[in-house]
Amino acid sequence: MEILRCEHLSKIYGSGDTSVRALDDVSFSVEAGEFVSIVGPSGSGKSTLLHILGGVDRPTEGRVMIGGTDIHSLNENKLAVFRRRQIGLIYQFYNLLPVLNVDENIVLPHLLDGRKYDQERLDLVVERMGLTDRRNNLPSQLSGGQQQRVSIGRALYNHPAIILADEPTGNLDRKNGEEIVRLLKQSNRSQKQTLLIITHDESIALQADRMISIEDGHITRDERIRVTGGGM
Amino acid sequence: MRKNVVFYVTRQYMKQNKGRTFVTFIGIVFMVILMTGVFIGKDTGIGYLEEIASLKDGKWHVSIYGVTEEMCGEVQSLPYVRETARSKGYGATEFEQSANDERPYLNVKAYEPACFDWMNIHLTEGRLPENEQEIVISRSAIDDGAKIQTGDWIDARFFQRSITGINAEAGGTIFPFFGIELEYGETKAVPESFPYYGENESFRENVEYTGKTGRYQVVGIIEAPSYEDSGAAGYTAVTGLGDDGLQITASSDNSGTKDTCNLTMLLDLEVLPLDYAMELRNIAYGCEMDFNDYVLAFSANASESTLNMVIRYMTVVFVVLIMGASVLLIYNVFNISFQERSRYLGMLCSVGATGRQKRSSIYYESFCLLIFALPTGILGGMGIIRLAMLVFRPLLGMMVGIQEVDRLSPVSVRISWENIAAVILVSVLTVLISAWLPARKIGKIGPIECIRGNVEKKSRQYAMRPSVIRRFGAEGMLAGNMLTRQKRRPRSVAVSAAVFMIILIVTVYGTRTVHEIIDVKIDRASLDIRSEDYDYLLGSCGYSAEYDALKEEILNDPGVEKVSEWGEGMFTGQVPASVYGREYWEAVREIFSLYYHRDVSEEEVRQEDMQYKQVVNILAVPDECLRKIGERAGADVGRLMDTEHPAALVVKEGVISTDTYRISETEPEHYRIFRIENMSDLGPGDEIPLELYDPDQEKNVNMPVEVAGNISEELLSDYVTFGNDNQYVWLLVNADVSRKIARIAGGREGTAGLSPMLFIKQNEEPTDLIGRLEKLNDREDSYFAFARPGYQKDLIGSLAEIADILLGCFVVLTSVICLLNLFNSIRGWRDESRQDIEVLYSVGMTKEQMNRLLLYECLGIFLRAVLLAGVCAGFLYLMIQAGVKTIFGNLRIPFPAAGAALSAALAGVVLVLITILVHRKISF
Known part of the structure; x- marks a missing residue:
């Protein structure tokens, strides 16, 4: 079942002579539960694509359909609600709120939705992320790997339809990086969550079901590495 | 190669943060403007008020009547007596040309040249007397139809007036306005303002010739001097006073003693001791003495010591409040940028910069701003003083009950090196105090702490508070955590808002205090x-x-x-x-x-x-x-x-x-x-x-x-x-x-x-x-x-109004500093929250939720500011009250609760508005 489809996405920054075309007529679709890696050199438009898919940026042209909804046709408020319910975003620099402890950062999107958090689920996520003994710490009191695990916990807690990860291991050492990828894959498999990951690391990209290569805002290659749902 | 890399980096940092640097600069400029207003403006205003006040009774400061030669010499030798001039009252003479039966005399005085100027003798035609044979006559005589003009001659034979009770049956006669009670058969001397009653049944008027005579040519007509009483029996005439006039020994002056004259003086107000009135009274013991309080009051040298106290008290309060507000403004700016600053200083530190060099960066930045702010502020301050004086010119005249301000020369700003030095000194001191604390703090931290930006991090645990979440939602939790776990940012804002409130509260209280002091210390209608x-x-x-x-x-x-x-x-x-x-x-x-x-x-x-x-x-x-x-x-x-x-x-x-x-x-x-x-x-x-x-x-x-x-x-x-x-x-x-x-x-x-x-x-x-x-x-x-019926303006009313205007101006200008401070703090706070906002949007926070979060944060900051302001304003209130009680007695000045509530409300509204404004600017 198709969960995500983008059609003729273009993104132009600036105007006139100084304008930069970050994305140029990008179209592809992703099946539910699929693990897709997006690779490409720096400045190729990977992060722009991810931000547009995550609804934090808007395309200049084209549309993004998630679960049949054209997310950019939604107004700011509806898009925000859609984002917190359907999308889990993971960034290279974790983007945690420095004033919230581990637990609070994890349940934040849920709380923003005005819902009561489920303590059992929180305990489960914290445990899965290996943060049980750090749950009352602020991000500044955590290592990079721990912070990224909080960030993943936050993305997973709400059972989003899609998880979008932007270089999640880019700021981590190999051991921590592998651990993060393991957690993401585990979630992809056990929860059947769709996972799109941007990475420079070829070994991580090759663990995906499908790999999309981008250069200068164009998709240059879209190859299936293994059948969806297949294990390594 | 750069001579001082720390200063170079500091300059670059200032350039990068143009907005904040500019706002700080403006704040310091305002501080200098205020200081200029206090020191130079006070002198200019007081000087001008003196000029206005001098229109009423003249510019003289003190007059002593009936002084002897010895007394004159002693008074003239006093270091604070700038100039003296003598005068004599020759007494009355028949004025044959008078057309008013009730004013048949001329009251003739003799002035040394300076007295004409000091006593506000204004010519309407002709010229002033140049010798003892020339005389000027009051315009009131001409207006009453007296047949006299310039060039005419007057033959004078001077006499003193007295009255004798002649009606045995009528009993005594009382003249309440002159303090005379006349019994039958009794003879009493009367002053020159005493009316002419002519023949009547109660008393008889006597004249006693003094032996002085004179022949005077009328050389000019003058406006009726302020001391001329329209009900007096005589018109005023003034002749020149020379040695001949001074040598006469007739009892012709106000004191009625012989061999004396009247001594009028201008004082050197800069060196005037507090007890000068006492000293003059001791020298001229037994002599009547007049102080021109209208003129002296505005230079805090009035004979009534309370007026001096009020003006001095106000000056000190102004300077302390301006310094307080400015110190907090500058300190706050350095505190807000502490983290950013600590990073670049940490980098410098890691390559060998010492603590002293780090501290010097802060001092360098503050004095860089001050060096440009000083001339800008002083010149701006002078411009504002000049503008204010032009605007207030007619108002000031009205305040002291004098409408003839047009006679005065245009307003000029009174600049003295002492005052410029005071402005510079106090401004430098203010900046030094402001920069000292952050400099000390930053000098102590090590390079790693600086670079990692975790200077204030402590390894404590922070538990989730489900009750807060239940009651206030995610926004409440976020706001609470932002306020309690990230103290420095909101604290700066709270301090700024508190200072704003404190300044308003203290000024309201100060205004009431000044009013109360003026009110209780000066006689009013019972x-x-x-x-x-x-x-x-x-x-x-x-x-x-x-x-x-x-x-x-x-x-x-x-x-x-x-x-x-x-x-x-x-x-x-x-x-x-x-x-x-x-x-x-x-x-x-x-x-x-x-x-x-x-x-x-x-x-x-x-x-x-x-x-x-x-x-x-x-x-x-x-x-x-x-x-x-x-x-x-x-x-x-x-x-x-x-x-x-x-x-x-x-x-x-x-x-x-x-x-x-x-x-x-x-x-x-x-x-x-x-x-x-x-x-x-x-x-x-x-x-x-x-x-x-x-x-x-x-x-x-x-x-x-x-x-x-x-x-x-x-x-x-x-x-x-x-x-x-x-x-x-x-x-x-x-x-x-x-x-x-x-x-x-x-x-x-x-x-x-x-x-x-x-x-x-x-x-x-x-x-x-x-x-x-x-x-x-x-x-x-x-x-x-x-x-x-109704209120008549008097000196006290004028003082109260002047105090109101000054305090009003002070509130406005100090509020500008406070607002800049608040704006700077909020901008710093929101700037540092920028990344948090992006994260919150990325995890699905809506704009309404963001606005609610902002309001919660503002509310928290406001409550903290109110608490801080309450404590500080309460402390200041007690301090001021204790000081006022010590100086002025047990005045009852209640805490301005309504003013405080209004100040808090104003600060709250300003806080929310600026936050929303800055947030929108940052968000979009």
Whole structure:
């Protein structure tokens, strides 16, 4: 079942002579539960694509359909609600709120939705992320790997339809990086969550079901590495 | 290569943060402007006010009458006496050219050249006298039709005037305006302002020739000098004073002593000691002395020391508040940018920069800004002073009751090196204090802490608070955590908001304090009857037959809508000391202690004062009014309105101070005022053994009065207010009782005891009543005074208004600093929150939620600011009150709760508005 489809996405920054075309007529679709890696050199438009898919940026042209909804046709408020319910975003620099402890950062999107958090689920996520003994710490009191695990916990807690990860291991050492990828894959498999990951690391990209290569805002290659749902 | 890489990096940092640097710069500029306003503006304003005030009575500072040559020499040798000029009063001479029968004389004075300028002698034609044979004459003589012009000659034979009582049957004659009581057969000298009565049955006017004669040519006509009384028997004429004039030995000056002259002087106000008045009095012992308080008051050198104190007090308060606000502004800026700054300084530190170099970065930045802010601020301040003076010019004239400000030269800013130095010194000091704390802090932290930016991180645990989430949602949790876990950012904002509130609260309190000081220290009308509903007031010396006739005429006049008759009896009654209560006598005992510089016992007070009868004042109130007042006081109205058995309502409060309760030949330790809550301990049903002096029988007559009730000044305030010198018990009585009192105390003529006041309200009917009453008022022999009721502006009113304007300007300018401070803090806070906002949006926060979060945060910051402001303002309030009490006595200045609430509300609104504004700018 198709969960995500983008059609003729273009993104132009600036105007006139100084304008930069970050994305140029990008179209592809992703099946539910699929693990897709997006690779490409720096400045190729990977992060722009991810931000547009995550609804934090808007395309200049084209549309993004998630679960049949054209997310950019939604107004700011509806898009925000859609984002917190359907999308889990993971960034290279974790983007945690420095004033919230581990637990609070994890349940934040849920709380923003005005819902009561489920303590059992929180305990489960914290445990899965290996943060049980750090749950009352602020991000500044955590290592990079721990912070990224909080960030993943936050993305997973709400059972989003899609998880979008932007270089999640880019700021981590190999051991921590592998651990993060393991957690993401585990979630992809056990929860059947769709996972799109941007990475420079070829070994991580090759663990995906499908790999999309981008250069200068164009998709240059879209190859299936293994059948969806297949294990390594 | 750069000579100093730390300074270079600091400059680059300043360039990168242009917005914040600019706002800080503007803040420092405003501080310098305010300091310039305080130091240079004060001098300019006071100088200008002196010039305006000099239009009233002249620019002289002190005049001493009847001084000897020795005294002159001694006064002239004083270091603070800048210039002196002598004058003499030659006395009166016949003025044959006069066309006014009531003004048949010329009062001739001789001035040294400087006196013409100092005494405001303004020519309307001709020129001023250049020698002792030339004279100028008052324009009032010409206006009255005197046949004289420039070029004419006047032959003078000077004399002194006196009067002798000639009517044995009429008894004594009183001249209340001149303080003369003349008995039959008695001869008394009269001053030059004494009117000419011609032939009359009561007294005869005598002239005693002094032996001085002169022949003077009229060389000019002058405007009537301020000291010329239009009711005086003589017009003013002034001639030149030379050695010949000074050598005369006739008793012709004001003091009446021989071989003397009058010495007028300008003082050097810069070096004037506090006790100069005392020193002058000691030198010219026994001589009459005048201080031109109008001029001196504005340079804080008035003979009345309280005015000096008010001006000095205000100057100190202004400087301290400006410094306080500025220190917080600059400190806050450095504190806000602490983290960013610590990073680049940490990098420098990691390559070998020492703590001193790090500190120097902060000092360098602050002094870089100051070096440009100083000239900008001083020049800007001067511009603002000049502009303000131009705007205020007519207003200042109005304040001191002088309209002729057009005569003054254009306003010029008074710049002195001392004042410029003071501005620079205080500004540098302010910046130094502001930069010192952050510099000290940043000098101590190590490179790793700096670079990692976790200077203040502690490894403590932060538990989730489900109750907060349940009650306030995610926004409440976020706001709470942002305020409690990230203290530095919101703390800066809270401090800025608190400073804003503190400045407003303290200024409101300062304004009230200054008003109170002015109010209690300066004599005001003892009694003020609320007369807004009435157009005119007719006052009479007593309930005489003439008054009754006049009242009847007024009542019957078709142009009169209504009248209201009150009666004032100051010192009318006497009572035993026991009528005055314990609280009153305790205050008297303390005043005795202050005067005798020791703890005086109750027994001593009893011996010295309590054995005598005490004064009570009577206020006759219109019946209808008294009934309402009685009801309001909960008094026995039936008894109060009883026409057979006198009863009175006793006013509870009173005020005595070391000024109003004076003990002669000694000075109190310091000024002190006592507000008495209960002047008398008598209550309803008690009897006051009132005694009234019957001038016909020449003895006291008993008239016991029952207390119908007691009333507070507050309950009375809709009808009547009492002055701050109200040191006696007031008895409010009805119209019939007042008539009874008037019959006894007023004597046969009815011209003493109680003074009726008839308030008149006109209707639309045309009538000549007002014209007739005005003419009656103008008559010299009139026992009536007719005027519009209401507040008359005086020096004190002017001072209060000037204080208001200055405090208003101060609030505006200081508020600008505070607002800049607040803006800077909020911008710093929101700038640092930028990434958090992006994260929150990315995890699905809506704009409404963001706005709610902002409001929660503002609310938290506001509450913190209120708490801080409450503590600081409370502390300042206690400090100021203690200081004011020490200096001025126990003034009662309540905490300005309404002003504080308003300040807090204002600060809250400003906080929210700026936050929303800055947030929108950052978000979009």
